[in-house]
Amino acid sequence: MPEKQLIERILSGDKEAFRLLMEKYQQQVFHVAIGFVHSREDAEDITQEVFIRVYRALRSFKEKSLFSTWLYRITLNTAMNYVNKNRRRNLLTDASNSLMSLLNKSNEERDAQQKLETTEIEKNIQKAIDELPEKQRKAFILSKYEDLPQREIAEIMQTSEGAVEQLLVRAKKSLQKKLAHIVGN
Amino acid sequence: MKLDKQIEDFIRKEKEVKVNPYLATRVLAKLEEKNEPVVFGTIAPIWKKVAVAASFVLVIAMGLGLGSMVKGEKKYIPININDAHLENLNLYTLTDYEE
Numbered sequence: 337m338p339e340k341q342l343i344e345r346i347l348s349g350d351k352e353a354f355r356l357l358m359e360k361y362q363q364q365v366f367h368v369a370i371g372f373v374h375s376r377e378d379a380e381d382i383t384q385e386v387f388i389r390v391y392r393a394l395r396s397f398k399e400k401s402l403f404s405t406w407l408y409r410i411t412l413n414t415a416m417n418y419v420n421k422n423r424r425r426n427l428l429t430d431a432s433n434s435l436m437s438l439l440n441k442s443n444e445e446r447d448a449q450q451k452l453e454t455t456e457i458e459k460n461i462q463k464a465i466d467e468l469p470e471k472q473r474k475a476f477i478l479s480k481y482e483d484l485p486q487r488e489i490a491e492i493m494q495t496s497e498g499a500v501e502q503l504l505v506r507a508k509k510s511l512q513k514k515l516a517h518i519v520g521n
Numbered sequence: 522m523k524l525d526k527q528i529e530d531f532i533r534k535e536k537e538v539k540v541n542p543y544l545a546t547r548v549l550a551k552l553e554e555k556n557e558p559v560v561f562g563t564i565a566p567i568w569k570k571v572a573v574a575a576s577f578v579l580v581i582a583m584g585l586g587l588g589s590m591v592k593g594e595k596k597y598i599p600i601n602i603n604d605a606h607l608e609n610l611n612l613y614t615l616t617d618y619e620e
Contacts, residue, residue, distance in 0.1 A: 362545065363540055384544065387545075461531045
């Protein structure tokens with residue numbers, strides 16, 4: 337069914353049409369969300385919130401841009417809000433995890449060295465992505481997690497293609513700088 | 522190059538995670554649940570009106586209560602008013618003045 341028709345049906349109160357729309361886009365929204373939070377549960381919470389916002393704001397969608405562009409914008413905003421809101425909570429969780437890992441050190445020592453290293457590398461990459469400045473982070477996630485072309489990222493972020501290119505170059509340099517010690521090992 | 526590959530591997534691993542197939546159902550249920558405030562919204566103004574009316578009644582009752590607490594003698598001053606002294610109607614009724 338064409339997207340326009342689907343939206344018209346949703347606006348007339350057809351919830352089944354909304355289910356179809358969600359099923360069409362949920363994986364894309366989820367990919368972007370997981371790029372921000374790196375956790376399945378949190379990414380699902382964000383995806384859920386995104387679709388609730390979409391349902392409420394669908395009437396304000398003027399079709400000046402593609403529906404997917406509008407949806408990605410909502411996803412980026414929702415994900416950033418979620419990250420900012422949960423920053424304090426995550427600090428507390430990290431602290432308790434560190435404490436738990438200290439207490440369970442004897443168990444950890446039994447784990448394979450390879451597995452530990454992989455986890456450590458993943459943690460470092462995750463941290464480096466999370467520490468990118470907001471715009472670089474958004475551009476990086478849209479580019480790497482959704483394989484979107486720079487033109488589409490520029491439209492979503494309401495900026496020029498040149499600016500997106502710069503953001504991606506800076507993001508890459510920043511990651512290389514922060515993760516240089518991994519390659520060194 | 523090694524670092525790029527590690528980053529790519531990390532992202533690929535995260536992208537392999539599939540969204541819960543029941544997510545759409547969960548969202549629809551949430552929307553149904555959140556529709557409740559719409560129903561509640563029609564009740565809420567009634568409660569507001571009741572609350573406003575109750576506050577008026579309370580203020581009036583308090584005023585009456587405070588008023589009735591005031592004690593003291595009521596002094597009545599007799600006033601004797603004779604309308605005839607207010608204006609001399611003879612000025613208009615006597616014909617002598619017309620000459």
